[in-house]
Amino acid sequence: MDEEKATKNPYRCTHCGYIYEPDKGCQKNKVNPGTPFQETPEDYRCPVCKSKKAGFVKIK
Template sequence: MEPVTDGKYKCAKCGYVYDPGKGDSKHGIEPGTRFEDLPKNWKCPRCRKDKDMFRPV
């Protein structure tokens, strides 16, 4: 069962939180983009770790 989340995901390495309500404008990710819909090659904007380092918060 998936944990209850508001769509935010936190990087286990540096603590950066991806908020789908804000997106990632520096990397062309529009607000409203779910974490699951980010490109496979998207990386943490802070520490450059892959998506698999993120956990729901």
């Protein structure tokens, strides 16, 4: 068991400060709870400001 999976880290939108939490997912993007940010769809957009995935940074 690897409890320190990097994929479970939350990501923050650098444009508006929205935080994507893998445990919660994102209803607006139809992302199920438990989905690592890296596994969200390529066309995932910030639900607040519609920034692309490239605009997100990993939070430790």
